[in-house]
Amino acid sequence: MLEADLHRLAQWLRLLGQDVLLLKGPINKAEVIKHYDRVFITTSKKLEGHFKAWGISYLLLPKDEWKAQLCLIVKHFRIEPALKLNRCYHCNSELNPVDREEVKDRIPPAVYIFGQDFTLCPNCGKVYWKGSHHDALRQTLKEILACC
Template sequence: MFVRFYLEEGLEKLARWLRFLGHEAYLIKGPVSFKSVKPDGVFITTSRRWYERLKKAGLECFLVPRHEFKLQLRAVVKHYGLKGELSLERCAFCSSRLEPLTGEELKRLVPPAALKEATDFRRCPSCGAVFWKGSHYERMKKKLREMLNGLD
């Protein structure tokens, strides 16, 4: 299931991990207002007051615990039935859809050691960040399994 998320400032880590799972996740910078909450997705907040106001206005929103990242991620994954699998679809920094990186660009942008270790390279067309499934990818998969353990 694909869900587009809008998150209040302060939930950067949750936004990044939702992007790792392949979902659009955008941070709302500055104070939350009705103008900043988009009707085409889910607004995630730690504020009960904003949660109740947005629900009353008919907007889709979800309340997460204030300080527990692991509980935040578990709650969102469970509530929205998200696949708990890493994906190389979205930029971890800006949420744009990643594009395959090949040819000369690949040689120019990827460190030689990474070229030896991985085969699937992606680049963000918006911010230029480059991603690949290196040794860090396996560590991230392990961490994700640990965080989501027991949700099935």
């Protein structure tokens, strides 16, 4: 569970297959208690105080750039640092495999021809596919983790 301003971090954690929700708006006890079984990730010392008082699991991150924060989280939770690509990185839903014909009108023609392993988000309707953009993501991930 992350604060809304950590959205970049949330997207990357979802690429690694992690179930990550972003808390939108002001953070209050009622909202936090609803998700008591999650670990809250925050950069706020003030919130840390609240989480302690409410008995909520949390991880306090330094106010650093998202790459350094991602490193800390991967280490802290011993997350396998590999792209899983099984979750929608926009909305966190698990993706379903889909036939390219079913999403033909939602993807560029070149993707229709060259894309592979299409998946569809059942929640927001975003279409994903395997392609060269994954190499770029893998490279970025490698660079980030090399600095841990």
